[in-house]
């Protein structure tokens with residue numbers, strides 16, 4: 051008995067309808083989805099002339115009964131949906147019964163199909179939707195569908211087709227997406243007689259990804275997964291070291307269906323905040339598996355968009371899965387010595403004794419003594435009446451400012467321990483620094499500080515590896531994280547001599563608009579005339595000499611990023627503050643300071659600078675041995 055039924059007009063009306071056959075790539079997608087729905091284990095797709103002249107899809111799925119071989123080309127003919135109740139939980143790729151009818155209407159079709167277990171198959175030939183031949187035929191179990199001369203009878207549509215090359219590559223990329231979504235099915239694609247790709251179909255997302263996206267992409271991917279009541283997330287996200295200029299390497303699948311989703315894209319990209327350079331995009335292959343009732347696939351005719359019933363739950367699951375993959379990544383970029391030294395994915399460096407996050411945070415946020423290490427922002431001096439916080443007055447009354455300056459200067463006395471330039475402080479307190487950091491090293495003696503090179507890079511030995519650390523980048527990150535962890539209450543450090551900064555009127559306006567944020571971050575700013583501001587206080591640990599450049603940089607960022615949300619603008623400002631407060635390349639740093647940075651990097655706490663650049667690279671003994679030809 052026939053398995054295909056014709057949907058009633060009522061059910062047909064409930065379906066998101068629309069053109070499905072726009073170009074050869076849409077044919078490939080529909081035919082591949084039919085093969086998946088037929089339970090195929092092996093599928094071969096062959097195309098010629100960009101898919102315009104010839105597309106053949108062969109599968110070893112369930113095949114069709116002779117009576118269905120003709121029926122399947124009718125509109126709303128489907129074996130996957132009976133009535134409207136079925137629409138609420140669709141578990142197949144297709145359900146609309148429209149694809150074959152639409153494809154047949156604009157091409158010449160040959161169908162060979164044999165139901166599993168049947169003795170004989172059926173061959174059907176159609177031209178522009180009309181059956182011209184139908185007869186029993188010997189063929190293997192499964193289905194082969196050949197589509198020739200697409201749009202031969204619709205010259206207007208034909209005109210819109212791009213060159214064969216462009217159509218051909220669109221076919222390949224659609225087929226690749228489909229294949230990537232079904233690791234349990236082996237898909238082979240042959241284009242103009244040459245193998246384009248092949249997936250092994252062993253059910254492993256790793257081998258599927260590797261074979262379809264290539265070694266280079268696969269090597270930059272980090273595994274991610276999460277599982278929560280009826281929702282599983284699995285797949286890979288790219289290492290932040292390997293950002294891309296666009297999103298073409300982002301793949302999302304929902305129950306095996308390739309989907310476009312702003313929600314999932316945002317969830318993944320949010321996880322890279324402050325680890326990926328601005329303007330770079332992560333790669334990812336994310337598989338969602340959830341109950342068929344939790345997602346509505348009937349919202350778009352091409353079924354590439356879906357509607358999740360619980361968007362927040364999905365967002366969180368993907369965000370945290372991606373975040374934990376990124377955070378779990380080994381902290382160092384591997385050095386590439388020469389083309390002959392093949393890049394291999396960094397193995398997990400379990401010989402790094404990692405300091406627990408809490409232990410580290412305690413150490414780092416520890417309140418230092420007055421002469422202690424200057425790596426963490428110091429606590430605020432008790433605010434004096436009329437000074438410090440809450441005193442920013444954006445009042446441009448002429449004449450007020452000059453007098454006010456004098457008063458404010460005496461109200462906010464210079465504090466030696468707060469305004470000593472950081473470098474000087476670090477040298478004066480070298481012993482204290484070494485002592486403090488030495489105790490950290492004792493506790494975690496799994497690295498040896500070799501020294502500082504070029505006043506810029508720290509060289510460290512850890513087991514079988516040499517680490518080169520960019521001290522400024524690493525320290526910048528430590529400060530950035532610490533500032534954020536403090537809930538953005540940053541101590542202000544009064545300047546001995548207030549600094550006047552001349553700025554264009556619109557930038558003064560921007561500072562005014564962001565006055566509250568800047569104040570929290572430790573800036574004490576007052577307007578001064580129409581074209582200047584006076585800086586009386588800067589965030590603790592920043593250099594007085596950096597005060598004006600810092601304000602200029604912040605203005606510049608605020609101006610360029612006028613569209614940023616509050617949180618993003620804050621991060622931009624924090625980047626500037628962290629950068630200025632960090633130890634500088636080109637100036638030597640005391641050993642204690644270096645050790646503190648090394649600890650943060652080796653423990654895995656610090657891996658990327660706030661702009662997303664790696665803070666360290668590693669050089670393994672094996673790599674060195676290879677370079678010196680000790681081993682081959």
Ligand code: ADP
Pocket residue numbers: 054080084085087088109111112113114122127128129130143144145146147148149150151192193
């Ligand atoms: P839909 O996939 O939405 O049901 P189609 O027009 O794509 O609609 O296909 C119509 C019907 O033809 C399917 O429901 C299925 O029963 C049958 N069919 C299509 N392709 C295959 C195939 N490769 N193997 C077995 N049956 C198929």
Ligand code: MG
Pocket residue numbers: 080083084143144145147149150
């Ligand atoms: Mg279909």
